[in-house]
Amino acid sequence: MDVLSQASIIFWQKSFLSDFCVLNNLNILLFLHIMLESYVPILLMMAGAVGFAVVNTIVSKIFGPKKPSSEKMSTYESGVEPYGTAHSKFSVKYYMVTMLFILFDIEIVFMYPWAVTFRSFEGAMLTYALVEMMVFIGLLLIGYFYILRKGSLKWN
Amino acid sequence: MWIELLISVIKIATVLTVLLVSVAYAVYAERRVSAFMQNRYGPNRVGYQGLLQSFADVIKLVFKEDIVPVKANKPIHTLAPMISIFVALTTIAVVPFGHTIELFGRIISLQITDVNVGILYILALTSLGVYGITLSGWSSNSKYSLFGGIRSSAQMISYELSMGLSVVGIILITGSLSLQDIVLHQNGWKWNLVLQPLGFIIFLVASFAETNRSPFDLPEAEPELVGGYHTEYSSMKFALFFLAEYANMIVASTVIATLYLGGWQFPYLQSFGLPPMAVSILQVLTFCAKVAFLVFFFIWVRWSLPRFRYDQLMNLGWKVMLPLSILNIIVTAILVSVLK
Numbered sequence: 001m002d003v004l005s006q007a008s009i010i011f012w013q014k015s016f017l018s019d020f021c022v023l024n025n026l027n028i029l030l031f032l033h034i035m036l037e038s039y040v041p042i043l044l045m046m047a048g049a050v051g052f053a054v055v056n057t058i059v060s061k062i063f064g065p066k067k068p069s070s071e072k073m074s075t076y077e078s079g080v081e082p083y084g085t086a087h088s089k090f091s092v093k094y095y096m097v098t099m100l101f102i103l104f105d106i107e108i109v110f111m112y113p114w115a116v117t118f119r120s121f122e123g124a125m126l127t128y129a130l131v132e133m134m135v136f137i138g139l140l141l142i143g144y145f146y147i148l149r150k151g152s153l154k155w156n
Numbered sequence: 157m158w159i160e161l162l163i164s165v166i167k168i169a170t171v172l173t174v175l176l177v178s179v180a181y182a183v184y185a186e187r188r189v190s191a192f193m194q195n196r197y198g199p200n201r202v203g204y205q206g207l208l209q210s211f212a213d214v215i216k217l218v219f220k221e222d223i224v225p226v227k228a229n230k231p232i233h234t235l236a237p238m239i240s241i242f243v244a245l246t247t248i249a250v251v252p253f254g255h256t257i258e259l260f261g262r263i264i265s266l267q268i269t270d271v272n273v274g275i276l277y278i279l280a281l282t283s284l285g286v287y288g289i290t291l292s293g294w295s296s297n298s299k300y301s302l303f304g305g306i307r308s309s310a311q312m313i314s315y316e317l318s319m320g321l322s323v324v325g326i327i328l329i330t331g332s333l334s335l336q337d338i339v340l341h342q343n344g345w346k347w348n349l350v351l352q353p354l355g356f357i358i359f360l361v362a363s364f365a366e367t368n369r370s371p372f373d374l375p376e377a378e379p380e381l382v383g384g385y386h387t388e389y390s391s392m393k394f395a396l397f398f399l400a401e402y403a404n405m406i407v408a409s410t411v412i413a414t415l416y417l418g419g420w421q422f423p424y425l426q427s428f429g430l431p432p433m434a435v436s437i438l439q440v441l442t443f444c445a446k447v448a449f450l451v452f453f454f455i456w457v458r459w460s461l462p463r464f465r466y467d468q469l470m471n472l473g474w475k476v477m478l479p480l481s482i483l484n485i486i487v488t489a490i491l492v493s494v495l496k
Contacts, residue, residue, distance in 0.1 A: 041164040041269040042249050042277075048172055049245040053238035053396065060391035064221045073226045075298045076387055085227070086302045087294075094310050097470070101313040104478075108320045111485070112276070115327035119492065130493050137482060144478070153474045155467035 096152050107140050167268050168249075175248060178451075179402045180210035186402075186455045193459045213395075220391040225296065228388060232295035237389065237396035240288030244403035247281045250274040251410045252336045253443050254420045257436040266420075266440060267336060274335040275323055278411060279316075282366060285404065286312045289368075289385050292397070296388035304384030307374050307466065314473035315365035315372075321481035322358040325488040326415055339419035347418040354484045356416045358477055363408040365473070368401065370458035374466060409450035410443075417446050 075082045114133055121129050147153060184199065184206065191198025199206035224233055254266030271277055286309050293305015326348055327333060330341045342348055349356050365372040381387070386397045413419060420439040430438070464472070 038269050038271050040161070041168065042246070042271070044164060045168050045172075045246050045249045045268060046242070048168055049242045050238075052172070052176075052245065053241045056241075056392045056396055057234060057238060060218050060220060060222045060393070063219050064391050065219075066221065068223075072223060075225050075227055075296075076382065077299065078382070082298075086297045086299045090302070090306060094306055097310045097314060101317065104317050105313075105320070108317065108324075111321075111324050112327065112333070115324045116331060116333060118328055118489065119331040119496065126493050126496065130489055133489065134486065137486065141482065148475070153470065155470045 093155065100147060100152065110136065163264060164268070171248060171268060172245060175245065175403060175406065178406055179399055182402045182406055182451055183210045185451070189452070189455045190459045217391055217395045222393065223390045225298070225388050227297040229295040229297065232291050236288050236292035236295060237393045239291065240285065240400035241396045243281050243285040243288065244400040244407060247278055247407045248410060250277050250335055251414055252339055252419060254436055254440040258432060270334055270336045273333050275327065275333045279320055283316055288400070292389070293385040298388050300382045300387045301385050304381050308368060308385060311372060311374060311469060312366055314470060315362040315477070318358050318473065318477035318481045319362035319366060322355040322362065322484060323415065324485050325352045325355040328488050328492050335414050339414055339421060342418040342421050344423055348416045352416065352488070354480065358481050358484065359416065360412060361477065363412060364457065367404040367408050369405060369454055371461040371464050372469060373463060374469060405454050406447065406451060409447045409454065412450055413443065413446040419443060
């Protein structure tokens with residue numbers, strides 16, 4: 001490990017221990033250094049996965065036989081002559097599910113920072129953090145029961 | 157600097173190789189276990205007891221014709237299986253398969269990388285998996301594929317909600333998103349399985365739905381949709397979907413083991429007074445044993461339970477699992493603040 005990363009680790013441990021961390025240019029640079037260092041292996045992993053995917057997609061193009069016929073290249077429809085296109089209308093229910101998912105998913109994202117910091121609160125702040133989130137979940141549940149009553153989640 | 161990079165590359169190569177070989181044997185295990193459950197033999201000819209069957213299948217698929225239907229959207233049709241396998245292989249980057257090991261006077265952490273947003277990374281990548289399946293369904297321009305793709309995307313995003321919510325309970329207990337921290341927190345008897353029983357059940361069921369495994373395998377329900385989203389795929393492109401499905405199953409098992417079953421923790425191993433090298437190796441083996449058991453559990457469930465009907469599936473996701481996971485958060489938050 002080089003001197004810079006060692007220094008930055010010590011720095012980072014100290015700044016976690018101190019309550020307040022002043023963000024000046026040097027600190028931001030050190031922070032970026034640490035952060036990026038832990039993401040380099042992920043980038044390497046992604047490169048490996050892309051390589052695997054590309055090689056396997058190409059390999060059967062090279063080694064496989066190539067005898068196209070109009071029957072073989074047509075769309076499979078259980079032996080019946082395919083009619084129309086598949087890109088047509090489908091149930092609006094799926095759009096409803098997707099929209100509701102986005103709403104709920106965004107609300108879940110708000111819970112993550114709360115959950116990470118929750119244990120670090122003390123005394124009255126802890127109760128405050130708890131009550132705050134209960135109010136938030138309460139609002140979420142009101143919306144949830146509203147969509148249930150409206151029948152947006154009814155499948156038949 | 158360069159030596160760190162080299163260590164990373166070695167770790168990545170090892171993990172990818174082990175993952176891909178385990179995928180081959182997960183396929184073999186599925187075929188043998190299902191055969192055992194249905195009182196037949198299963199593959200037992202290629203190699204001793206059929207142990208080389210999966211490799212023979214891969215070689216066969218390489219020499220098969222790569223058929224792309226004329227009406228299909230070619231670039232997306234090619235891209236879709238690549239997305240699926242990419243997501244399945246990269247998710248494992250943040251999962252710790254051991255604590256540390258001392259080799260050649262150097263302490264190496266047994267994890268590809270310990271990012272401080274580990275859980276978010278896993279959730280983000282698994283939700284990208286929806287693209288592979290949806291795009292394959294849409295681009296094939298076949299009705300079976302399209303319905304498989306749409307069903308799958310609706311199913312996966314519905315269960316992603318309960319999955320994301322059930323993990324909040326663990327974060328409340330641990331106070332960190334890093335998977336190594338979560339494992340370190342589960343020492344002794346304090347596995348999250350004991351502390352979060354409801355969260356565990358929700359996460360387990362959601363993992364089955366996210367990996368499109370039975371009883372949630374509606375995207376490829378054979379009687380109605382032929383092959384589902386991969387109806388129009390052949391040769392290695394089909395194999396990539398197949399590999400991705402089993403890789404997802406193994407990765408989901410590693411994540412469940414890490415989050416709820418103590419990861420590499422072997423209860424009270426430190427008090428036995430073993431040499432550090434033996435401890436490290438035992439921890440990795442413990443992790444592998446937990447993952448193997450979970451993979452077997454996935455297979456066991458598939459050959460025991462019938463498939464859901466689509467309305468039952470959506471009702472379970474939205475009307476049972478979602479309220480239960482919110483209840484889990486409320487109870488955990490209150491208990492954490494009281495017991496603190």
